[in-house]
Amino acid sequence: MTEDFPMRPNEMTADVMPATDASLTYIGHIETPWTRPEDCPRQGDSVAGPDCALVVAPPWLPALTGIDAYPFLDILYWMHLSRRDLILQNPDHGDAARGTFSLRSPIRPNPIGLSNVRLIGWAGNRVTVRGLECVSGTPLLDIKPDRRHFTPPSRDRAGGQTSPEAGG
């Protein structure tokens, strides 16, 4: 998939080393109605979009405790089909190209997808949400309460990157 990606006029790749700075663990996977990239919607719809499932792997199930307090969640996932070396992209086939960081394209140095979703339900290892746009089978990286709903419980423990209740 990565190697036979067609380049367009004015696009540019970066000559970079393999990614080795930090490593991710998949906490589960995502189930959506879309099995091919070309069938995915351009942007998720948290109101009228279809129900999708976050399927969480067993070691992390207790980490879902309390998730149902939040109407909206931020979901991070790994867009595993994307090439990573494109720094200028020409999505509209125009006369110029756009920088990768000015696009929400899945083609980026770290292909981490971010969707804000509405929580529909939670049972066992399945969290049902609306607002996703990725293919079924996409690896799941993180679930966070939407910051709009979230008030940090405290800030008095040292040891994290910031206080444990703060953070991104």
Added chain:
Amino acid sequence: MTEDFPMRPNEMTADVMPATDASLTYIGHIETPWTRPEDCPRQGDSVAGPDCALVVAPPWLPALTGIDAYPFLDILYWMHLSRRDLILQNPDHGDAARGTFSLRSPIRPNPIGLSNVRLIGWAGNRVTVRGLECVSGTPLLDIKPDRRHFTPPSRDRAGGQTSPEAGG
């Protein structure tokens, strides 16, 4: 930092393998006024917070092209000081604990921070923003236009996880 983190009552760790599912590349680093985790604010403030800098590494500089079209950006960063195995946390020292996925704590299986920031300026490899809350020196992972401002240019290229203009 990870090993000597103090545990609190009712907290729980997961017995998991080292993270090896996918690898990240640091695209630069973040400069903020805060050098110690305990000095960081609980939540970033995109209006009254201090100016911070996203310092982008040379291979990725062309990828900033067009970034100044967006008043707000989503920033992803790697909270490199965080332990990753805590699945129940007790931030308020209460009688119970909360699931990691119901907190925005930096302690999580994949310690990826997410901040929505206001773009103040861009010159060369430095993007000045407001709304961050991490320590200075935090590795930078990604810069995306805020979805509120972003309209995908097109959707007709196959090859990405979703169409190149969609995605998370």
